Amino acid sequence: MTATTAAAEVDAEVRGILERVAADSFPPLHAVHHLLSVGVCVPCTFRMFGAFSHVCSCTSLTASVLHSFLEDHDDSAKGGPCSCLSTDEACCSVCFGVLLPTCHQDDGVVSFNGISPIDRITSMVFQAVQRESYQLDEFFLEISLPAVVAANERAIRLHMKEKYGNENWFKDKIFSQQTMSVKEALRLLLVPSLEKKLDVKHGNNSFRIRLTYTHDDASRKLKSLLPNDRNRKRKTESREGTDTRRNSTYEDNQILSETDSFIHKTLECIQDQEFCSLFQLPPEKVFKPCHLVISCLRSPIYIGGRYLKLSRNVSQSCWIIDDERMGEASVEEIIGEDVRTICRGDGCKFHAAGREDIDVRMLGSGRPFLIEVLNARSIPSAIEVEQIAEKINSSEKKYVRVRNLKLVDREIWSMMREGEAEKQKQYAALIWTSRSLTDVDLQKISGVNDMEIVQNTPIRVLHRRSPLERKRIIHWMEIEKVEGSSNYYLLHLCTQAGTYIKEFVHGDLGRTHPSIGAILGCRAEILQLDVTDVKMDLLQ
């Protein structure tokens, strides 16, 4: 087939499509022509008549093709050079060319020589993903458009209503169903190509590719037209400050995102009538396309397990007062750093089911914890997770150990929080009493069964917590004498979550009652405390 016949075939195909659309969806063609002449692009025009999906598949449906079709079928479109044919220089009055799709990035307007616009954007997205070596299973395309686009759409609608509102076809043909938004339309255009290039499916929200379109000039202009123009005052203030030039880009960006939300909110409150009085309908033609920034963000992933803390000089979370660290290290940093590095994440957060003091060890099966990794570039495999655990457990300084480390769903986070008050904890405390204990004393301790105690906020935390009386339950206790010592005992106890064990032993000047000392009728002191079990099924 020769080039001309190929071209002719495409031509015929396009015309075929146009005939069908004209029959199904178009209003009288002079109305279509009018839209083109006020600067609305072909995709937006089709959108407004509910026929966008046809344009989607047909990249050669340019303004001139549509125009010649209109000329053929409608006399009013004929007759010499038409203003709508010069729209090749101006951008669409509604979408600023986003649906063509054009864009320009920081290095100037992108030229499309030889590559279709869709392929061009697809390549740019691909590069953004490759640059960070993201590992993908799926993606979601997020599109952010300047508020001006919504304003433009509304302006065109109102303009058409003004002009053709009384025609009997108006209600059926134009805006008859929910008009497809620019965002939806762009997604329809790009998703198939992206799916192919990235080789993964679109849908799941866990990895987001964001296309942020901005149009500074149009946004600023629109804002200045709106009532309650606080923006004007802010701009003059910033100019009066010292050396604004250096900071102006940053400030401008701040101002613009505030601009967008301000525009949205204000437009929502403005009725159609007021809208028409404030803005020029149809909107003025614009000659600059939108600026596009492509960014990727993975939603947080969670790696959980149980940790043991074997040192009495390591805090659970990073603890720094006045630039000085308390203790030698923290569980949070020891585990978090290794995890974050393997995942190549931007940062991590540590969550645990409860906590223990720096001088209290966490033994037994360990305490459930989660590391939330932000923007992980890759999701570790089961083997890699095992390797992280290996690394932590074989570290020289035996501060922390992890068990059952694995990748978990985000539901685990709320499961960890839920029912916190019911969780029981078990402890082993080394205590001293001011007199030797008799068998009767020991039985008193072992005989305890769900004993209620009242604890006033311990003095050691009273500076930062509310003064309250907290009722807590001591579920059971066991006590053994430490042979070879006098008056030392190992006290095992199982209590309700939130019980202050140290205060339960020494009484905190009588503010916890009953205390061990009070039960035995003597003075009791605590030397060491270990958590021996956190009774939770999670991450077991």
Added chain:
Amino acid sequence: MAGEALGAPPPLVQEQAARGAAWLDEETRALIAPDAGSLPEAPASAVEANFARYFAADYLNPGHDQYVYRHPNGLCVVGLAPGHVALKEEGGITAVDFNVGKTDRSEIKVTGKRKRNAQHLQENSALCKVCTNDKSFIVRCCVKGSLLEINDRLIKQPNLLNTSSDREGYIAIFMPKPVDWLKIKDKFLSSEDYKSLRGIS
């Protein structure tokens, strides 16, 4: 089986020990087993270990000895030092009254992390009154700051002052501003100095 350092629990308690049968694994047992040889004869008390103890002798009045225990977090526990004259009276202290004229300090409710409603008192402000059989003595704050709590157990059990004025018989807890504490801390005596002053061991 588990550790010679630990004696077996008394026979009468065996059935309760059963509830903890799956209690602790060997490794945990080994970790928690204390080294009997390294344990001191009598360990430091919770007060000694956790607070810096300061004493004021003859505060505004001869024989009115008081203590201030200061916690590293800034809170100050105030009470009667062993040498206080009221403790020497026949019959000891029989009543404690927090109503010192303008306000009844036992009525104030301090709430929240920000410690709302706390009274801001001066060092010389009256904190409470302690009564013996035939006399009464005013106890002063000794510390300038917010009064967070008074020991209302003293109202029903004034005898706590006689048996353990240094612990359960404490009188009140204050939160001074760091600046205010620095101004007064050097006026106090250490525990040793106070003991030698009063001839207590």
